[in-house]
């Protein structure tokens with residue numbers, strides 16, 4: 231049978247990539263793009279840190295890695311963006327809006343942006359692509375998410391992610407394939423999707439659930455509670471994706487189940503280890519002390535819960551994490567509260583319309 235795609239031109243990669251955000255993930259993605267053959271510039275916000283990284287080829291946010299000399303490093307945003315034909319935004323979720331607005335002023339019109347942050351904005355409840363659409367009106371954009379610890383991606387360990395572009399009438403927007411070939415290598419494999427909302431919900435909510443799993447581990451709980459939190463957390467993700475116009479099925483993919491299992495089962499996760507420190511009895515201040523790295527789930531416990539409340543979506547685990555972080559609930563009371571909720575059915579049964587029996591008494 232003839233290959234239907236025979237004769238189709240292969241998507242062309244973008245040649246010059248500006249990576250805006252020099253934390254662990256921005257630095258790792260710059261290394262991935264350089265390995266894929268791109269000309270790469272990396273923006274590190276703090277001038278002194280940028281100078282030190284340019285000289286030493288090391289970044290304290292990503293210890294143990296040498297940044298290839300071919301990657302230009304600077305704190306000058308204009309220099310990073312000038313002549314770029316793709317910009318990656320790799321900024322902690324609560325700071326993305328300000329940086330996106332600044333990038334918009336300096337990036338040539340029509341140059342696409344790939345959002346690599348994970349989270350939901352506090353106050354507005356906006357997904358990261360909605361922040362970009364508001365601050366960079368009309369600019370083509372996409373989101374990259376999935377199970378990807380910066381350290382392992384930088385080391386060239388096999389990593390798979392999802393790149394999602396808003397849907398077009400003709401199927402998946404060709405921009406998705408261009409972005410995939412721009413970033414893809416034999417060790418970094420992007421899959422394409424037309425469901426940014428589903429992908430983004432996965433990336434935002436898993437950070438909150440990883441804190442919950444960390445808290446359980448810190449309290450000395452074993453594997454049963456963790457598996458329950460992962461499976462029931464997935465149901466929360468599905469409901470939120472659905473309410474935001476995403477697809478429940480997207481949450482079964484890399485950016486949902488993939489990232490959820492990664493972050494909820496590894497001490498490497500900043501969110502998990504923060505939760506574990508709290509579960510072990512540390513105060514929030516003590517658990518955050520000395521950390522320069524972002525713990526997205528901390529701000530996102532609030533932003534996710536507030537958004538869910540506004541949309542009328544039931545997300546009891548995320549709400550419980552928020553209540554603990556707000557200081558109003560002990561971990562013991564939280565666990566008791568989650569386990570003694572009214573009986574309900576699993577999500578597929580609810581979706582099929584089964585009647586849930588009310589508990590006696």
Ligand SMILES: NC(=O)C1=CN([C@@H]2O[C@H](COP(=O)(O)OP(=O)(O)OC[C@H]3O[C@@H](n4cnc5c(N)ncnc54)[C@H](O)[C@@H]3O)[C@@H](O)[C@H]2O)C=CC1
Nearest residue numbers: 252253254255256275291322323325347348379380523524
């Ligand atoms: N580290 C990882 O393994 C992964 C991180 N991500 C996501 O990437 C995003 C960036 O995280 P990381 O690179 O890990 O950060 P990081 O924790 O390694 O570094 C913090 C970053 O925040 C920047 N920053 C601090 N204050 C700022 C401000 N006021 N305005 C703008 N930037 C500011 C710092 O310059 C630094 O680049 C987050 O949304 C994270 O969830 C996604 C996948 C993997």
Ligand SMILES: O=C(CO)COP(=O)(O)O
Nearest residue numbers: 376377378379499500501
């Ligand atoms: O998003 C990540 C891996 O996919 C990184 O997770 P942490 O921020 O919890 O370390």
